[in-house]
Amino acid sequence: STLEQKSIPDFYFKLLFIISIIFGSIFLIFEIRCCLWNYKTYFNDVWNLFDVGAYLLPIIASIFWLINKSQPHWLTAISVIILSFKFLLFFRVFESFGIYFAIIIGVAKKVFPFLVLLFFIVLGYAQAFFIVLRSNNIDDDNDPQNLAAKYDIVNPDGTTTTIIQDPDSNTNLFIWFPTSLLAVYNLLTGDSGSLSSFTYREHSIMTILLVTFTFFTVIYLMNLFIGLLNLAIDDFNKKEEFLLQKAQIIMEIELFYMLPWQRxxxxxxxxxxxxxxxxxxxxxLINAIDNEQTVFNYPPFIIECFVLHELKEELIKQNVELKQQMERIIKYIGVEQDNKEEKDNEKVQDNEKIQDNKEEQDNNKEQDNNKEQDNKEVQDNKEEQDNKLEMQKEQMKEELSKQNIGLKQQMDNLNQRMDKLNQQIENIMELLLKRN
Structure with missing residues (x-):
């Protein structure tokens, strides 16, 4: 494209364009394979579209030359720019260059919402300047003919001749909205030449718009944008980002550029x-994963078989713990039953002693008639004790029955959990057998 056609014979030009078509078609086939493999992921990545343009535009430009012996200059210029950037992308695999590419790509993705916000602000000011400074009539002040530069020439006889420079499309950029948008972008970069044809005193609204735009956008938002870039650079200036980028390139080579026997x-x-x-x-790394504070932006990849194996071990541990709890509960129930029997035996012995005491008291009553009143009081006290003992027996029976009901419920719950764990273990074993 930079060589003069006359300096090289047409045969060699034709040969070079045919070679570019062949190589471009080969790489374009690889891009089509990538798209067919997963089209959603392919179109979500802007760089894939950039690759398609880098291969497709040179093919179109070469076909134009082979047919018409000439190319559209705009097509050639865009093709050269895209190919230059594509050539630079090949250096991503080297760490010294790849880190900078990771920073450029990562920072661009992070500040993209801010750029969208800035675009709408520029769009709004472009509309405002377009409405205020456009030419509505032929003879108004904003007409390019009235804004053109004028030169006065003094003739030898003392008369004055006025020369008016012919206006062009750059005389008033605000008569067409696309050029108005370009003029506001130039203001964003500090170039106010598009407003040099207008006087600030006579166009007060234009002056207000210029002051607010330069302060709010050029001074405030642009400095804020630079600060955001610094923060984003610190986030992506890591070796992990380069390694991730390199892994993606290797994955594409292994999937789409290698033959089956090579894989x-x-x-x-x-x-x-x-x-x-x-x-x-x-x-x-383990502590970072456990605390959900990983130092990288992507979670680790864990094999499903390993996850199932870990789940199986956890279920086995839970099963063992449940068995131990059941054994403890059974032992506790046996101890409670033994204590209950001992208490019942003690109560029977107490009753026998009470009966023996009653017989002795009856004998004493027969022997000592004088102590009848005392014996009656003793009997009354014994009856009260008997009543208290019976009340205590009933309370103990109720408490033991409640404890037995609670223990039975716990046993039922434990049995249900044991059944669920056994089912989960069986399912995991089936999955592992299927995978093996």
Whole structure:
């Protein structure tokens, strides 16, 4: 594109364009494979569309030349720019360059919402300037003919001749909305040449718009934008971002650029990979994962079989704990029953003693008639004691029955949990058998 056509014969030009079409078509086929593999993921990544343009536009430009012996200049210019950026993207695999690409891409994604906000502000001011400074009539003050530069020439005879420079589309950029948008963008960069044809005193609304735009957008928002860029650079200036980017490139090469026999090569893709990593780094990573404070932006990938194995071990531990609890409850129930029997035996012995005492008291009554009143009082006291003992027996029976009901409910709940755990263990074993 930068070579003069006359300096090289048409045969070589034709050969170069055919070669560019062939190589562009090959790479375009790879992009089509990527799209067919997962079209949603493909179109969500803007860089994939950039790759399509880098391969498709040179093909179109080459076809134009082969047919018409010439190319549209705008198509050639865009193709050269996109190919230049595409060439730079090949350096992403090297760490010294890849870190900067990771920063550029990551920061661009993070500040994109701010750029959208800035765009709508520029769009609003462009509409305001367009309404205020556009030309509604031929003879109004904003007409390009009236804004054109005028030069006065003094003739030798003393007369004055006025020369008016022919106006063009740049004389008043605000008569067309797209150029008005371009003029406001120039104001954003500090170029106020688009307003040089207007006087600030006669256009007070324009002056107010200019002051508010320069203060709110140029001074405030642009400095805020620079601060956001600094914060975003600190977030993405990490080796992990470069490694993630490199892993994505390797994944694309393995999936779409390699042949099946290359992917089956055990030297390139072994079944087991051994590597050394410091124990301190592993502990930091485990603690970060447990506390949900990982130092990277993407969660670790855990194999499903490993997760099922861990779940099986947890269920087995829970099963053992439940069995231990059931044994403790059974022992507790046996101890309670033994205590109940001992208490019943003690109560029977007390009753026998009370009966013996009653017989002795009856004998004493027969022997000592003088102590009848005392014996009556003793009998009354004994009857009260008997009543109290019977009340205590009934209360103990009620408490024991309640405890037995509660223990039975606990046993039922434990049995249900045991059944569920056994079912889960069986399901996990079936999944593991299916995978094996």
């Amino acid at each position: 089956n090569n055990k030297k390139w893709f072994p079944d087991w990979i051994y590597y050394d990593i410091p124990i301190t780094e592993i502990r930091k």
